[in-house]
Amino acid sequence: MKREALLARLRSTPEWDVLIIGGGATGLGCAVDAAARGYTTLLLEAHDFAKGTSSRSTKLIHGGVRYLAQGRIGLVREALEERALLLANAPHLVHPQRFVVPVYHQWDRLRLGVGLKAYDWLAGQHSLGASRLLSVRDTVAALPGVKETGLLGGIAYMDARFDDARLAITLMRSVFDLGGLAINYLPVTALRQEAGRVSGVEAHDAEHGERFTIAARVVINAGGVWADALRQLDDREAPARLAPSQGAHIVVDRAFLPTDNALLIPHTDDGRVLFAIPWQGRLLLGTTDTPRSDLPLEPLPLAGEIDFILDTAGRYLTHPPGRNDVQSAFAGLRPLIGSGQGGGTAALSREHSIMVSRGGLVSVAGGKWTTYRRMGEQIVDTAAPLGGLPARKSITRTLPLHGHPGRVANDVLGTDRPVADTLPGAGNVIHPAFTLTEAEVRHAIRHELARSVEDILARRHRALFIDARAAGTAAAAVMTIVAAELDLDEDETRRQTAAFQALAQGFCQGADAPM
Template sequence: MERTQLLEKLASETFDLLVIGGGATGAGVALEAASRGLKTALVERYDFAEGTSSRSTKLIHGGVRYLELAIKTFDKVQLNLVRDALHERAIMLRNAPHLARPLWLLTPLYRVWEVPYYYTGLKLYDLLAGRARLQPAQYISAKGTLERFPLVNPEGLKGSVAYQDGQFDDARFNVELALTAVQQGAVVLNHLEVTGLLKQNGRLSGAAVKDRLSAKEIQVSARVIVNATGPFSDHIRRLDDPEAPPLLKASSGIHIVLDRKYSPSDTGLLIPKTEDGRVVFVLPWLGGTLVGTTDDPATVVDHPRVTEEEIGYVLRQVRPYLGDIPREAVRASWSGLRPLIARPEADTARLARDHLIQESASGLLTLTGGKWTTYRKMALDLVNYAVKKFGLAAGESRTEQTPLVGGQGFSADGAKKLEQMGFSQDVAEHLHRAYGARAQAVAQLAAEGYGNRLAVAWPYLEAEVIYAVRHEMACTPLDVLARRTRLAFLDTSAALGAVPRVVELMGRELGWNPDKAALELANAKSRILEAI
């Protein structure tokens, strides 16, 4: 359906569930609900994954750090979180084989006692995964470590412990969650902001929403309203009850992207100790090297900025392991907010990433906390609660066995087929990994005259802009450059260079006049430079 038709559908029908928020949590709830036969709508005020869900460390993991904390503090909550996440890790890898893959991670060790400590801990990590475990953890000699990750500091190296976790493209995974929910019957719209909550006899009955693109305002009727807005959950709760006490304590995490030469393509690095006792990852990701993250108390804002102090912190943490990396080597950086359940006097780095379902007096269901890897478990718990509490007629959960749209009919040799069509190896591999079973549709657009690259050194094509507008609900240049492709997260300079062509292509598809195109051009450049 066209956007105007979807708006009319939202305004004219009554839904079982209205989900506010189009990040991993909200999109997960929409898919869970729609696939069980519930009449479901989702609205997102910006773009899918524009906030927290596109700004993760790109790992699908149980959380080695949380396991260590659980053991040290005898914290059953942390331990259960790790176990649940390891189970969900296997489901994500299976349901989106194009977007997710197992990745080896090395933990370099420089003290003899560290070898048995980390080896035992990572073996326990495998044990908790049970049948969902990946390749078993193993000790690797100093020589073997340097063969696997040549840039590791060899001085005093005692070897490393290698283990596997999952890695993924978080924003594209999120977009495909939303698309799969649509496939299951949900009405899903981005750039649609909730401005108020509607009540009848003290109970919620719907929401007032505003289309940020057309300024049109409508009302949406729903039996149950789900607040899945991550760090902004307290804002929606106060639309329901202005006196609602805060639920969350936000934490900021920043990441930087370096050239691919700083990591091998198939192996990452876990730096187990930093100057403040946290962990940092060095990971190969989409042709670059991802390094992060910080974990500091933060104020909730729409698009948090990265400071030079934070970039300096990350570079300082990797120096003992990789040597001096100059500031000019940083190609891109971004900051994200984590929604952590508030606990008085708690350090944000030590807050558990467990999730919470809260029901207000008027019936607002807030789902918050958690982590990317447990999005499906969170959605399952929420829908089960809503079905039981509000008497909704729903079938059994099917999401554990529901591939995302690009995973439906995915063929492992898809990249080879694209090469045979004339695409270069890097472009073929990218299309295969980004779109999965839908790569051929993008390839067809490329064959129709949109086969040029958006940036010389990167595999993103003009065809992807057209495809994103027609089939992936992209409405702005940043929707394309930051989340349908990941260029703005990988290379700020290259993304800036691509903006004019992206605006030109989108303008043709969406009928932008010169003033609208100029505004989109300016907005995109400003956001790429400041905060994506």
């Protein structure tokens, strides 16, 4: 997994069957699917895997209760089936999660009860357990700290949670397991065309500046919120298809809801639901839905979004968190398919659309983590004949992902755990706020293509998302190991440390907020 060896393989391969641009959930799903079919597969990521939206989700693998309320039956049924496949194929990363909805109005009891029974029915053989009505006493026991004034009871149902960035890293490792190649920090700068057809890309190594001309039989644009910009490299007249939306989240101490159950708040002022989910030993609250016309690489929650989440949670918790209780605040940009009518984004579809340009560029818009595998299958089904590739069926429905332990386990490294624990520093925890060890830092660099302190503290380990201030404090110790492993000079070491600490400052309270 040394970068020099990966670049050497790239130089020595005259043409790839499938070339994918973008190392988020969709691109990685495409790469796993293509490599599993036996196509020579290359994935290029401009930054780090899951740098953008795919590490900033609500951490749910779910059918989507609110999509059911919107009448998107097909999307819900498909997502519930994909939930079952992920629980089977990545049990070290995806786990069943019980949700409880507190009920304060009789109409909500009826409406939500019927809706969640429909959710059970759509899950069918993939059900994780039937929803059921709870008494006031059982609701308070399930959600200690929930407001009891006016409480009529609750409804419990089952879904699943996961670690999004770790699933992305696992998919990247799976690409290698299947014979493919994935490289981060290798941005595509242009599309190559021959006889009016897209025939490859121009790219360069962001670390050392080397330029590459890469030939491919078919190119897939999985650029997420930046997919329209890639489409316009192929066709300058291509109309924009995306209406990006920002989803913000905050992380607080689990003491505000000390339970293994998650809370679903069914009504918010922006037309969404809001979740309170036990995650990484903390409590994750979110999410918002704010339209954005710009596409920053590092979006941060706006002050109003943080206040919105705190205010909404405060209506349901006896002792609600305040500004000073926020340990991390982060935001992601969702690549929603636009309506062309302006306005808000809460009602826009989370389904995906596959587009093929006149030049043969295959682009995907929309989608969500839960259905990444199905999206990858459909995209490769579309791309393979365009590249003249032999027809081969997808096998990813029953494909165990890298590190699959063969049983349900809570260790995100899965079968890689013994490998990590043989490295120096296995017993040395970097910071008391986290479980990250020196050995795990070395493992991330040697086996998971981590290239910076941010790669490790944001995505190989979730320290930045758990406690941003503590992550900033831990940066120097992590950077010492990174510098030694990658032979970085003092200037680069200082630059990386300062850049990460500035990022951590933003995660402390978000944009435009008091620090």
